[in-house]
Amino acid sequence: MIEANDISVSIGGRTILQDVDFTARPGETTVIVGPNGSGKTTLLKTLCGDYAYAGAVRLGGRDLKSLTPPQAASLRAVLPQSTTLSFPFTVREVVALGLTAGRPGVAPSHYRRLPEEALARVDLAEFAGRFYGELSGGEQQRVQLARVLCQVWVPVLEGVPRFLFLDEPVSSLDVRHQLMIMDVARRFAEAGGGVVAILHDLNLAAMYADSLYALKAGRVAAEGRPAGVLTDALVEAVFDCPLRVGVAPAPDTPFVLPQSRAADGKPKTKVA
Amino acid sequence: MAQASLSGTAHPAPARPAGDRSGIGQTAVVVLAGLLLAVMVLSMTTGASGASAWPVVAHALGLAPLEGADALRDQVVILNIRLPRMILGTLIGAALAVSGLVMQGLFRNPLADPGLVGVSSGAGLGAVAIIVVGTTILAPVTAFLGIYALQIASFAGGLVTTFVLYRVATRSGQTAIATMLLAGIAIGALCGAVTGVLVYMADDNQLRDLTFWGLGSLSGANWTKVLASGPIILAALVGSAFLSRGLNAMTLGEATAAHLGISVQPFKRWAIVLVAAATGASVAVSGGIGFVGIVVPHVLRLVIGPDHRYLLPASALLGAAFLLMADAVSRTVVAPAELPIGIVTAFVGGPFFLWILLRRRGGLAW
Amino acid sequence: MKRLRTLFAAALVGLSLPAAALEPFTDTSRLVSIGGSLTEIIYALGEEAKLVARDQTAVYPPQALELPDVGYMRALAPEGVLSVSPTALLVIEGSGPPEALEVLSHAGVEYRTVPESFSHEGVLDKIRAVGEALGVPDKAEALAGEIDAALAAAEERTAGIETRKRVLFILSMQGGKVNASGTGTAANGIIELAGAVNAIEDYEGYKQLTEEAIIAAAPDVILMMDRGGDHAASEAEILSHPAISLTPAAQNHAFIRMDGAYLLGFGPRTAEAVADLVEALYPEL
Numbered sequence: 001m002i003e004a005n006d007i008s009v010s011i012g013g014r015t016i017l018q019d020v021d022f023t024a025r026p027g028e029t030t031v032i033v034g035p036n037g038s039g040k041t042t043l044l045k046t047l048c049g050d051y052a053y054a055g056a057v058r059l060g061g062r063d064l065k066s067l068t069p070p071q072a073a074s075l076r077a078v079l080p081q082s083t084t085l086s087f088p089f090t091v092r093e094v095v096a097l098g099l100t101a102g103r104p105g106v107a108p109s110h111y112r113r114l115p116e117e118a119l120a121r122v123d124l125a126e127f128a129g130r131f132y133g134e135l136s137g138g139e140q141q142r143v144q145l146a147r148v149l150c151q152v153w154v155p156v157l158e159g160v161p162r163f164l165f166l167d168e169p170v171s172s173l174d175v176r177h178q179l180m181i182m183d184v185a186r187r188f189a190e191a192g193g194g195v196v197a198i199l200h201d202l203n204l205a206a207m208y209a210d211s212l213y214a215l216k217a218g219r220v221a222a223e224g225r226p227a228g229v230l231t232d233a234l235v236e237a238v239f240d241c242p243l244r245v246g247v248a249p250a251p252d253t254p255f256v257l258p259q260s261r262a263a264d265g266k267p268k269t270k271v272a
Numbered sequence: 273m274a275q276a277s278l279s280g281t282a283h284p285a286p287a288r289p290a291g292d293r294s295g296i297g298q299t300a301v302v303v304l305a306g307l308l309l310a311v312m313v314l315s316m317t318t319g320a321s322g323a324s325a326w327p328v329v330a331h332a333l334g335l336a337p338l339e340g341a342d343a344l345r346d347q348v349v350i351l352n353i354r355l356p357r358m359i360l361g362t363l364i365g366a367a368l369a370v371s372g373l374v375m376q377g378l379f380r381n382p383l384a385d386p387g388l389v390g391v392s393s394g395a396g397l398g399a400v401a402i403i404v405v406g407t408t409i410l411a412p413v414t415a416f417l418g419i420y421a422l423q424i425a426s427f428a429g430g431l432v433t434t435f436v437l438y439r440v441a442t443r444s445g446q447t448a449i450a451t452m453l454l455a456g457i458a459i460g461a462l463c464g465a466v467t468g469v470l471v472y473m474a475d476d477n478q479l480r481d482l483t484f485w486g487l488g489s490l491s492g493a494n495w496t497k498v499l500a501s502g503p504i505i506l507a508a509l510v511g512s513a514f515l516s517r518g519l520n521a522m523t524l525g526e527a528t529a530a531h532l533g534i535s536v537q538p539f540k541r542w543a544i545v546l547v548a549a550a551t552g553a554s555v556a557v558s559g560g561i562g563f564v565g566i567v568v569p570h571v572l573r574l575v576i577g578p579d580h581r582y583l584l585p586a587s588a589l590l591g592a593a594f595l596l597m598a599d600a601v602s603r604t605v606v607a608p609a610e611l612p613i614g615i616v617t618a619f620v621g622g623p624f625f626l627w628i629l630l631r632r633r634g635g636l637a638w
Numbered sequence: 639m640k641r642l643r644t645l646f647a648a649a650l651v652g653l654s655l656p657a658a659a660l661e662p663f664t665d666t667s668r669l670v671s672i673g674g675s676l677t678e679i680i681y682a683l684g685e686e687a688k689l690v691a692r693d694q695t696a697v698y699p700p701q702a703l704e705l706p707d708v709g710y711m712r713a714l715a716p717e718g719v720l721s722v723s724p725t726a727l728l729v730i731e732g733s734g735p736p737e738a739l740e741v742l743s744h745a746g747v748e749y750r751t752v753p754e755s756f757s758h759e760g761v762l763d764k765i766r767a768v769g770e771a772l773g774v775p776d777k778a779e780a781l782a783g784e785i786d787a788a789l790a791a792a793e794e795r796t797a798g799i800e801t802r803k804r805v806l807f808i809l810s811m812q813g814g815k816v817n818a819s820g821t822g823t824a825a826n827g828i829i830e831l832a833g834a835v836n837a838i839e840d841y842e843g844y845k846q847l848t849e850e851a852i853i854a855a856a857p858d859v860i861l862m863m864d865r866g867g868d869h870a871a872s873e874a875e876i877l878s879h880p881a882i883s884l885t886p887a888a889q890n891h892a893f894i895r896m897d898g899a900y901l902l903g904f905g906p907r908t909a910e911a912v913a914d915l916v917e918a919l920y921p922e923l
Contacts, residue, residue, distance in 0.1 A: 045527075048531060049530070050527055050530070068535065069530055069533045069534055069535045069536075070533040070535075072531075072533070073531065073532055073533030074533070076531075077531070078528070078531040080525075080527065080528060083524055083525060083528060084525065085523055085524060086380035086381065086382075086523050087380075087382070087523050087573065087578035088573075088577070088578060089523065089577070089578055089579075090291035090292075090293065090577070091291055092289060092290065092291025092292050093291060093292070093293070093577065093578075093579060094524075096292075097520060097521060097524065097532065098532070100517055100520065100521070100532070101521070101531075101532035101533045112289070115289070115291075115292075116289060127291075128289060128290040128291035128292075129290030129291040130291070151532070
């Protein structure tokens with residue numbers, strides 16, 4: 001359970017977040033949407049402990065400020081928007097970095113296989129021996145997600161649910177992998193863990209969010225179930241863009257929505 | 273090694289999963305340890321005087337009496353010249369290589385070297401000050417510090433500049449590495465200017481001394497220096513072993529390292545302290561020996577990958593072996609005179625490094 | 639004053655090391671000499687049979703070059719020195735480093751330090767000191783007496799001169815920058831012995847001179863060390879240097895070159911060097 005009350009964050013004299021209340025429950029996928037500069041990443045980073053804040057944040061019932069980095073690392077894993085690597089690690093080595101961090105929660109003998117399993121989950125099973133720097137942006141993002149998964153492999157450890165913080169996890173991915181990755185996140189939540197994700201794609205947000213927060217100018221403009229949040233008025237107010245919810249475009253204009261994926265079909269993966 | 277999977281059937285796990293280079297890392301550490309041992313023996317058995325090591329060692333261990341006209345001379349050569357020199361060379365080589373590695377991890381840049389924390393400019397300034405004005409302006413200081421004034425001033429200078437740099441770069445408990453880099457340039461320039469003034473004031477003899485100091489040498493090694501610098505270097509080396517997890521995490525950036533459970537600010541502080549101590553103590557007794565800190569970690573990274581759990585011990589071993597070999601060359605090639613060791617490390621290391629780069633061009637993936 | 643301070647510092651260094659007083663060596667069968675002038679004195683005393691090694695600065699007499707070279711006098715390698723199995727080590731003041739000398743003394747090699755002084759008496763003291771150390775004080779006294787007389791004779795020649803020539807000793811001219819000798823150097827000493835005056839008195843040691851300082855110094859003669867090679871060309875280069883060309887020395891084409899060790903060694907050949915320099919400075923005498 002992540003609870004944040006009255007969060008205000010200033011960086012360099014500018015107020016980025018103001019009086020934000022935020023709750024993310026285990027077993028649910030909580031998605032944050034909003035225009036650029038609305039403070040989404042700042043909110044996420046604040047919940048991760050990166051920024052100084054006014055207000056109260058509780059992670060798993062404990063005050064965020066009281067957690068040491070290793071304690072925090074065993075409660076949550078963070079996927080940043082982008083990662084540059086300064087030295088030539090192989091893909092597997094990058095993923096294995098997640099093992100050293102928190103507590104994956106598996107038996108030590110299982111450790112050796114975790115990187116491979118994580119890579120399989122993100123559809124990069126054959127990539128273990130490649131150099132990270134040679135991969136495309138989308139592939140690198142998936143490697144990072146595999147690392148993040150390794151860190152909190154078991155979603156609920158000793159009764160404590162763990163969280164995935166995902167900052168735009170699918171921005172560089174093709175549509176198939178977008179759905180695949182969001183499925184990974186959803187499965188993590190279904191197993192008892194919690195997911196907090198920043199998404200730009202409103203359709204994906206609508207598909208996967210159990211709880212949706214819309215931010216604008218550092219404040220929460222709306223929160224709740226997607227159906228309740230995504231209304232014409234709100235979308236126009238928050239995004240400054242006159243879009244209609246649930247309205248098909250003109251007859252000759254094709255549209256392909258992720259929600260149109262066959263209900264029973266999931267993208268074929270090579271998961272063992 | 274067979275492991276049961278969740279479904280109960282046994283999968284033989286591959287010898288090493290693809291992308292896992294820990295096997296190479298472990299092999300490298302073992303091989304380098306063997307190499308170091310061999311070079312240590314070589315170091316004890318070569319020298320201009322032709323003294324034989326084993327009889328002296330046997331005598332020291334109480335195994336056999338030592339006889340012969342050259343007995344005293346050989347004893348001094350082996351126990352008071354070669355042995356402290358070998359120990360110092362091992363420690364300093366390891367210290368320089370590990371410091372270079374830690375700096376590269378801290379600055380997340382393969383070109384970083386220990387000098388970036390200011391320790392080299394400060395140590396150099398301390399040494400130059402003693403050499404040039406040690407008998408005039410600084411005479412009371414020199415008198416107080418005795419014949420090791422040069423070493424003490426050098427070490428102190430290195431620590432002072434590192435401390436200043438750290439304070440400049442640290443605000444509200446956060447050390448900005450980029451600021452440290454820039455401040456290092458500024459302070460380096462300042463130290464250089466003061467050094468320049470002192471060099472201008474120097475007379476002929478002093479200029480020669482400065483040149484030799486700058487080129488580095490293990491020639492003055494004795495037990496006093498071993499006892500003075502040794503424990504500091506050893507402590508720093510042991511301490512650095514605990515940095516490997518943090519260094520690995522830091523390659524993803526400081527924010528991600530924190531998310532991975534690293535206490536980043538204490539980590540940075542410890543890394544800087546260890547590098548300053550190891551490098552300062554080394555430079556103080558051997559003068560400026562360049563090259564080891566950049567090349568050794570690089571070569572190893574190209575061969576065994578950037579996992580610091582193996583890179584750290586391997587760097588220490590290879591740095592020590594490399595310096596000992598360079599030292600053996602420096603004291604035999606123009607015997608009975610000696611070449612400053614900095615010349616040898618550059619001469620040998622430079623072309624070798626170029627060769628490695630040419631061969632592995634394809635492997636550089638960053 | 640500088641001499642005193644240097645000696646004081648050397649004495650402080652010496653406090654932690656065995657005494658550097660000039661007591662005779664116990665065993666001079668295998669002698670190593672550090673310092674070109676000391677090596678020359680040893681040969682002049684006829685004691686060269688004892689020598690087993692020299693340092694880099696020992697270049698005269700030519701036979702000395704055949705001895706093994708243990709390196710630069712201020713950067714001695716202990717094992718290198720020990721490799722020639724010395725029993726006695728005679729070093730000129732300023733040799734080192736101190737740690738090396740300490741290790742050598744622990745190895746049973748006695749060492750004695752001979753003070754350096756760029757003067758008439760200094761040369762004689764050196765000779766006597768070497769004689770003491772080697773246990774041949776009588777030979778040394780005899781040699782000292784010869785050199786004393788020769789030096790006195792050379793000095794006598796210029797004793798009556800009223801206007802002494804101003805001499806600028808140039809150590810090197812890299813990239814047009816003139817590195818010249820002030821006071822307290824061997825060059826200064828030899829200039830004074832030859833009855834001339836050092837054109838530079840403002841500083842000690844060797845420093846780069848500004849062009850205006852060169853002109854203000856107004857040397858009558860320029861003195862340099864002989865480095866071999868094409869003398870005529872370098873002389874022309876130097877005299878055509880913008881500042882130097884305005885000096886009386888350039889105008890009179892008064893340019894002297896002499897071998898470095900000969901001129902500046904302050905050893906047995908110094909009397910001849912002074913005489914030669916006097917000849918060159920005052921040809922009219």
